[in-house]
Amino acid sequence: MVRRFQRGKALIAGVLLLFLSACSAAPTPWADSFDAAGSWHLSSDPSATVSVKDGQLQIHILQPEQIAWAAAGQSWQDFHLAVDATPLSGPADNEYGVLVRMNGDADFYAFSVSGDGYVRAARYQAGQWELLGPDWTRSEAVHPGTATNHLEITAQGARLTFTVNGVTVAQVTDDALPRGDIGLYAGSFATADVMIAFDNLTVEPR
Numbered sequence: 001m002v003r004r005f006q007r008g009k010a011l012i013a014g015v016l017l018l019f020l021s022a023c024s025a026a027p028t029p030w031a032d033s034f035d036a037a038g039s040w041h042l043s044s045d046p047s048a049t050v051s052v053k054d055g056q057l058q059i060h061i062l063q064p065e066q067i068a069w070a071a072a073g074q075s076w077q078d079f080h081l082a083v084d085a086t087p088l089s090g091p092a093d094n095e096y097g098v099l100v101r102m103n104g105d106a107d108f109y110a111f112s113v114s115g116d117g118y119v120r121a122a123r124y125q126a127g128q129w130e131l132l133g134p135d136w137t138r139s140e141a142v143h144p145g146t147a148t149n150h151l152e153i154t155a156q157g158a159r160l161t162f163t164v165n166g167v168t169v170a171q172v173t174d175d176a177l178p179r180g181d182i183g184l185y186a187g188s189f190a191t192a193d194v195m196i197a198f199d200n201l202t203v204e205p206r
Helices: none
Strands: 002-007 012-017 030-032 048-053 056-061 067-071 079-089 094-103 107-113 118-125 128-131 149-156 159-164 167-173 181-188 194-205
Touching: 048 067, 056 067, 056 181, 067 094, 079 094, 079 181, 094 149, 094 194, 107 149, 107 159, 118 159, 118 167, 181 194
Parallel strands: 012 067
Antiparallel strands: 002 012, 030 194, 048 056, 056 194, 067 181, 079 149, 079 194, 094 107, 094 181, 107 118, 118 128, 149 159, 159 167
């Protein structure tokens, strides 16, 4: 399924690739080392491919100004999520991260880093982006280039905390989205061929 919406450092038009399975309750800790596709629905189109290979979930953005994600088919309210994300190719001017409390492709929180060392927290709802703090902000916590970044999200009620490599880079309070799926995403800006690999995903209820 393909969706268009405004996003990015300049809030430019992009294409969302939605890879969802039916949501199911997740009352116990959940982990995925991506040895198999599991509950993730994987797909491709001319703008991006999403696959599980080499023990990773890999998102490859093939065109400029695009975004793609894979959603896990889970439903979470309060939780702690951790995942390793590694750029495999493409420009440092990219974006990648975690989507939480997703309601299909209509509503979600996005916690993002870029290969050139920036972070951002935002909410997408009813076709509109709203920043949950400053726009793209440089952070020394981000390992730049092709280095692995350990991303963590803690959701406790209306409070959401975004941690990169053990350093809290954003903490916001927002009660618009109380529950939903989780997703892993990557995006390109002016230059394509962005490939991000995700591994060692864990989600623990709170």
